[in-house]
Amino acid sequence: MSQLGQPLRAVAARVMQSVENGQSLSQCLPHAMGDVADNERPPLQALCYGTCRWFHRLDGELQARLNKPLRKSNRVVHHLMLVALFQLRFSQQATYAILNETVEACRALDKPHLTGLVNGVLRAAEREGEPPLADEAGRFSHPLWMLEKLRHNWPHDWQAILETNNTQAPMTLRVNALRFSRDDYLQLLSDAGIDAKATLFAPHGIQLTAPVPVDLLPWFSEGAVSVQDEAAQLCTTLMDLAPGQRVLDACAAPGGKTCAILESCGELEEVVAIDESADRLPRVQENLERLDLMATLKQADAADIDQWWDRKPFDRILLDVPCSATGVIRRHPDIKLLRRESDIVPLASIQLGLLESMWQVLAPGGRLVYATCSVFPQENHRIIRRFLKQQDNAALVEPDVLWGRDMETGRQMLPVPESHDGFFYAVLEKPEP
Ligand SMILES: C[S@@+](CC[C@H](N)C(=O)[O-])C[C@H]1O[C@@H](n2cnc3c(N)ncnc32)[C@H](O)[C@@H]1O
Structure with a gap:
C-alpha cells in the first residue's frame, strides 16, 4: 500500500528512528519524502533537522517525563514525542494542532494503545513548560563525549563551538569563475531580488542573507554557481x-x-x-x-x-x-x-x-x-x-x-x-x- 498521505509526524518519527539506527538524514530523508505530499516536504525536512539539532535537550526532557522507557518495539513513539516536543519548544505552531496531529500520527504508526500516554505527556509538557535542563548535554544539546572532547581540545572556545553548532548555517555559493566574475553574479542576484554579499576570504564566494531553492538562482542549471561553504x-x-x-x-x-x-x-x-x-x-x-x-x-x-x-x-x-x-x-x-x-x-x-x-x-x-x-x-x-x-x-x-x-x-x-x-x-x- 502506498504510504503517500501518511501524517507528517509519523513519517518524521520513522526518520528519527532510522537515524538512531545509524542511517544519516541524507540517506533516509529522500525515501521518506516519497511518503508525504509535495507541500509537506519542506516541513518534513525542518522537523527532522530540528529534532536532530535539539535531540539531546528534548530527549532529556522526555526521559524525565516518562515513568519508564517505552519498550523497544514502541521506540518509534518515543521519537514521535520528540518530534512533537521539538514543535512545542521551537515552533510557532498552535499547541492544539501539535497535540491532535501527534495523537493521529500515533494511530497511523499502529500504536493506538499509546495515544493516551502521548496525549498526557504532551499536555503536561505544554502546561508545565520546559523544565530546567538537568545537565550540560541537555543544555548544549550535544552528546556528552563530544562536549567533553571539545572542552578538552578548545578550553576557550568549546561553548561558542557548541552554540554555533545549534544555529542554522548560511547558504553560501561559489561562483564559477570560468563563467562569471563574483561582482557580475552579485548583480544578477540583486536583479533577481536575492540579497547577498561577498564572502570575506574565499575569492569566488557569495553568502546569501536567506537560503533560497537553487532553481531560483540565476543560471544555476547552466552551471553559473554551486552551493559550497x-x-x-x-x-x-x-x-x-x-x-x-x-x-x-x-x-x-x-x-x-x-x-x-x-x-x-x-x-x-x-x-x-x-x-x-x-x-x-x-x-x-x-x-x-x-x-x-x-x-x-x-x-x-x-x-x-x-x-x-x-x-x-x-x-x-x-x-x-x-x-x-x-x-x-x-x-x-x-x-x-x-x-x-x-x-x-x-x-x-x-x-x-x-x-x-x-x-x-x-x-x-x-x-x-x-x-x-x-x-x-x-x-x-x-x-x-x-x-x-x-x-x-x-x-x-x-x-x-x-x-x-x-x-x-x-x-x-x-x-x-x-x-x-x-x-x-x-x-x-x-x-x-
Ligand atoms: C569529506 S568527503 C569528501 C568531500 C568532497 N571532497 C567534496 O568536497 O565534495 C570524504 C569522501 O571520502 C570517501 N572515502 C572514504 N575513504 C576513502 C578511500 N579509502 N578512498 C577513496 N575515497 C574514500 C568517502 O566516500 C567520501 O565521499
Missing part, C-alpha cells in the same frame, strides 16, 4: 594550481572541491577524482556535467594505489579525508546521533594511512593539501605531526592567509555564526631530490 572553497587558494599540472582529488565525492579545482584553473593537464563509494561517485559526474567540466573518475580505495594508479605522479593532490565532520554539525545535525567516541581512533588511522599512500603518488616538487571538516586535533594537527615524524622528505608549507588559527602544522577554522564552517587545512610539499 566558504571554508570548503578555500582549498583551491592553497593548492597553487597552474596550467599543465596533473591533479588528484583523492576523496572526491560529491565533487564540490573537484569542481572548484577545475573552475579555478582552466588549463590543468588532467584532474583525477577518486572515491571509494559507488553510491557517491555518480554525484561527482552530475556536478561536473552541470558545470560543463571534465575529470577522470575512478571508483577505488585511494590508499590501495596498485588498484588505480597508472604510475604517472601528480603535481597537486587534494586529500579531503573522511572524518568526524564535527565542523559541519550545523549543516548535518544528525552527526550528533550518528558519531561515536569510538569512531575517532579508527578514523585517525584511516586518515594517516591515506596520507602515507598519497605521498607515494605525489611528484617531487609537488604539493599536497590535507583537509578535514573536523574540529578535533586528533584528526588534524596530530595526523600531520605523526606523518612528519615518520616522513623525512616532507616539508610543511605555512600558508600566508588571514583565516583560521595557526596550529603549527596547519590552519584550523572553527565554525562561525552566520559565516563559515569548521575546517582544517595543512599544506605539504615533497622536495625535489
Whole structure:
C-alpha cells in the first residue's frame, strides 16, 4: 500500500528512528519524502533537522517525563514525542494542532494503545513548560563525549563551538569563475531580488542573507554557481594550481572541491577524482556535467594505489579525508546521533594511512593539501605531526592567509555564526631530490 498521505509526524518519527539506527538524514530523508505530499516536504525536512539539532535537550526532557522507557518495539513513539516536543519548544505552531496531529500520527504508526500516554505527556509538557535542563548535554544539546572532547581540545572556545553548532548555517555559493566574475553574479542576484554579499576570504564566494531553492538562482542549471561553504572553497587558494599540472582529488565525492579545482584553473593537464563509494561517485559526474567540466573518475580505495594508479605522479593532490565532520554539525545535525567516541581512533588511522599512500603518488616538487571538516586535533594537527615524524622528505608549507588559527602544522577554522564552517587545512610539499 502506498504510504503517500501518511501524517507528517509519523513519517518524521520513522526518520528519527532510522537515524538512531545509524542511517544519516541524507540517506533516509529522500525515501521518506516519497511518503508525504509535495507541500509537506519542506516541513518534513525542518522537523527532522530540528529534532536532530535539539535531540539531546528534548530527549532529556522526555526521559524525565516518562515513568519508564517505552519498550523497544514502541521506540518509534518515543521519537514521535520528540518530534512533537521539538514543535512545542521551537515552533510557532498552535499547541492544539501539535497535540491532535501527534495523537493521529500515533494511530497511523499502529500504536493506538499509546495515544493516551502521548496525549498526557504532551499536555503536561505544554502546561508545565520546559523544565530546567538537568545537565550540560541537555543544555548544549550535544552528546556528552563530544562536549567533553571539545572542552578538552578548545578550553576557550568549546561553548561558542557548541552554540554555533545549534544555529542554522548560511547558504553560501561559489561562483564559477570560468563563467562569471563574483561582482557580475552579485548583480544578477540583486536583479533577481536575492540579497547577498561577498564572502570575506574565499575569492569566488557569495553568502546569501536567506537560503533560497537553487532553481531560483540565476543560471544555476547552466552551471553559473554551486552551493559550497566558504571554508570548503578555500582549498583551491592553497593548492597553487597552474596550467599543465596533473591533479588528484583523492576523496572526491560529491565533487564540490573537484569542481572548484577545475573552475579555478582552466588549463590543468588532467584532474583525477577518486572515491571509494559507488553510491557517491555518480554525484561527482552530475556536478561536473552541470558545470560543463571534465575529470577522470575512478571508483577505488585511494590508499590501495596498485588498484588505480597508472604510475604517472601528480603535481597537486587534494586529500579531503573522511572524518568526524564535527565542523559541519550545523549543516548535518544528525552527526550528533550518528558519531561515536569510538569512531575517532579508527578514523585517525584511516586518515594517516591515506596520507602515507598519497605521498607515494605525489611528484617531487609537488604539493599536497590535507583537509578535514573536523574540529578535533586528533584528526588534524596530530595526523600531520605523526606523518612528519615518520616522513623525512616532507616539508610543511605555512600558508600566508588571514583565516583560521595557526596550529603549527596547519590552519584550523572553527565554525562561525552566520559565516563559515569548521575546517582544517595543512599544506605539504615533497622536495625535489
Ligand atoms: C569529506 S568527503 C569528501 C568531500 C568532497 N571532497 C567534496 O568536497 O565534495 C570524504 C569522501 O571520502 C570517501 N572515502 C572514504 N575513504 C576513502 C578511500 N579509502 N578512498 C577513496 N575515497 C574514500 C568517502 O566516500 C567520501 O565521499
